[in-house]
Amino acid sequence: MMNNSRSQEFFTQASKVIPGGVNSPVRACGSVGGQPVFIDKADGSMIYDVDGNSYIDYVGSWGPMILGHRHPEVIKALESVLQSGTSFGAPTALETELACLLIDMVPSVEKVRMVNSGTEATMSALRLARGFTGRDIIIKFDGCYHGHADTLLVAAGSGVATLGIPGSPGVPESVIKNTLSIDYNNIDSFTEVMHKMGDKVAAVIVEPIAGNMGMVKPIAGFHETLRELATKYGALLIFDEVMTGFRVHRGSAQGLLGIVPDISCFGKIIGGGLPVGAYGGRRDIMDHIAPLGPVYQAGTLSGNPLAMAAGIATLKEISRPGFYEALELATEKLVNGLGDAASNLRIEFCTGHVGSMAGFFFTAGPVHSFSDAKKSDLKRFASFYKGMLERGIYLAPSQFEALFVSAAHTEKQIQKTIDAAAETMKGLV
Numbered sequence: 377m378m379n380n381s382r383s384q385e386f387f388t389q390a391s392k393v394i395p396g397g398v399n400s401p402v403r404a405c406g407s408v409g410g411q412p413v414f415i416d417k418a419d420g421s422m423i424y425d426v427d428g429n430s431y432i433d434y435v436g437s438w439g440p441m442i443l444g445h446r447h448p449e450v451i452k453a454l455e456s457v458l459q460s461g462t463s464f465g466a467p468t469a470l471e472t473e474l475a476c477l478l479i480d481m482v483p484s485v486e487k488v489r490m491v492n493s494g495t496e497a498t499m500s501a502l503r504l505a506r507g508f509t510g511r512d513i514i515i516k517f518d519g520c521y522h523g524h525a526d527t528l529l530v531a532a533g534s535g536v537a538t539l540g541i542p543g544s545p546g547v548p549e550s551v552i553k554n555t556l557s558i559d560y561n562n563i564d565s566f567t568e569v570m571h572k573m574g575d576k577v578a579a580v581i582v583e584p585i586a587g588n589m590g591m592v593k594p595i596a597g598f599h600e601t602l603r604e605l606a607t608k609y610g611a612l613l614i615f616d617e618v619m620t621g622f623r624v625h626r627g628s629a630q631g632l633l634g635i636v637p638d639i640s641c642f643g644k645i646i647g648g649g650l651p652v653g654a655y656g657g658r659r660d661i662m663d664h665i666a667p668l669g670p671v672y673q674a675g676t677l678s679g680n681p682l683a684m685a686a687g688i689a690t691l692k693e694i695s696r697p698g699f700y701e702a703l704e705l706a707t708e709k710l711v712n713g714l715g716d717a718a719s720n721l722r723i724e725f726c727t728g729h730v731g732s733m734a735g736f737f738f739t740a741g742p743v744h745s746f747s748d749a750k751k752s753d754l755k756r757f758a759s760f761y762k763g764m765l766e767r768g769i770y771l772a773p774s775q776f777e778a779l780f781v782s783a784a785h786t787e788k789q790i791q792k793t794i795d796a797a798a799e800t801m802k803g804l805v
């Protein structure tokens with residue numbers, strides 16, 4: 377039994393002054409019936425808690441740490457910026473450098489605006505889409521999570537799904553009356569909705585590969601239909617690539633899937649582990665943002681030099697030849713190992729990955745939608761989570777999140793993880 381007395385003490389103190397003791401709900405570990413471990417430090421693929429326990433980390437700060445923690449190039453870039461100052465609230469060349477890298481890697485982005493989080497990116501993208509089209513209706517998909525902006529808190533994934541919150545008090549009916557949420561991967565229902573009201577739709581926003589209801593891949597033809605009908609009815613297609621951006625492919629999910637969205641939202645990896653977000657797209661759309669256009673959006677810390685420097689260093693590193701191929705192999709090995717461990721014990725389980733973004737469910741599957749994802753045995757998930765933690769494997773404490781492999785994970789660590797899963801699963805039958 378691992379010692380977590382200091383974590384418990386820190387959590388008790390935190391709970392007195394921070395709601396639930398955490399600054400983002402899933403971290404409280406409520407859905408897996410535990411308390412969070414408090415983190416002391418991390419390095420490469422490892423994370424260490426305040427009681428001296430060490431774990432192989434598959435959360436990676438919920439996605440940004442594709443290089444692993446404290447990558448030397450990221451640290452070097454941060455140290456160099458620290459010598460000049462931490463925030464100016466005025467332009468720096470770093471912002472243009474990150475914008476150029478992003479535009480080069482994701483061709484649908486002709487101009488990009490930096491913000492401070494994924495939530496800010498998606499809510500700004502929606503305002504822009506509404507301002508550009510002069511329409512109000514937004515279509516999203518059940519189980520997709522696009523941050524916690526009012527308009528998007530409808531049938532959302534991530535923490536909203538983890539806590540089983542149907543919608544959030546504090547979000548007025550009037551704000552969400554123009555948000556329509558439909559089944560992910562359901563081509564027929566999307567087609568029907570668009571035929572009915574497509575000419576009133578400002579935007580269709582989607583996680584191109586869902587990661588906030590667990591990892592759910594798009595079925596063949598889903599994104600093609602979104603693209604075709606959005607264009608047909610003059611609605612904008614927004615890809616929320618906060619999680620998938622530079623994670624599943626050098627050109628993000630859109631590069632992998634061969635779909636050209638009108639606007640894309642980013643976060644996580646483009647900040648190399650610092651708070652950041654960005655939204656970008658077609659030049660004629662982006663030029664509607666203030667100061668060029670009338671759609672307002674601003675931010676004191678937007679384009680923060682530390683975040684820009686960490687992002688630049690990260691995007692340069694992931695551009696090295698062979699980077700994604702190695703990640704793909706490591707993740708494939710992990711996912712196959714988990715699948716084999718479950719099938720040897722005849723545990724209902726399905727798993728998959730796209731690049732280094734992976735997921736698993738305790739159900740036979742296939743999982744194509746939020747209602748499929750909800751069939752997962754959550755009690756089994758909770759036991760699995762706890763057993764893995766005890767064995768030194770750090771997973772997201774929710775069935776409705778993804779798993780991330782970094783370039784720092786070694787073959788030996790992947791094998792250790794598979795062995796831990798096989799052991800843990802024996803306790804689930």
Ligand code: HOZ
Pocket residue numbers: 400401402403438534535588777
């Ligand atoms: N909602 C994010 C994961 N999908 C962040 C969760 C957290 O930081 O606690």
